[in-house]
Amino acid sequence: MGDKANTTTESAVKAGFTQEVKSEFKKIIWPSKESLTKESVAVIVTTIVLGGVVALLDLGIQYLINSVL
Structure with a gap:
C-alpha cells in the first residue's frame, strides 16, 4: 500500500x-545568428592570439634556460 x-x-x-x-x-x-557568429569569431581569435603569446614565452624561457646551462 x-x-x-x-x-x-x-x-x-x-x-x-x-x-x-x-x-x-x-x-x-x-542570441541571434549574427551575434553568435561574432562572439564565436572573437573567442577563436583570442584563443589563437593567446596560444601564440604562450608559445613565444615558452620559446623565450627555453632559450634562456639553454643559454644558462
Missing part, C-alpha cells in the same frame, strides 16, 4: 519539475 502512495508522490514531483524546466526555458533569450 505504501508503494503506491510513494509512486504517486514521485510522479507529481517529476511532473512539477518538468513544468518548471519548461517555464525556465521560455525565459531564455537565445
Whole structure:
C-alpha cells in the first residue's frame, strides 16, 4: 500500500519539475545568428592570439634556460 502512495508522490514531483524546466526555458533569450557568429569569431581569435603569446614565452624561457646551462 505504501508503494503506491510513494509512486504517486514521485510522479507529481517529476511532473512539477518538468513544468518548471519548461517555464525556465521560455525565459531564455537565445542570441541571434549574427551575434553568435561574432562572439564565436572573437573567442577563436583570442584563443589563437593567446596560444601564440604562450608559445613565444615558452620559446623565450627555453632559450634562456639553454643559454644558462
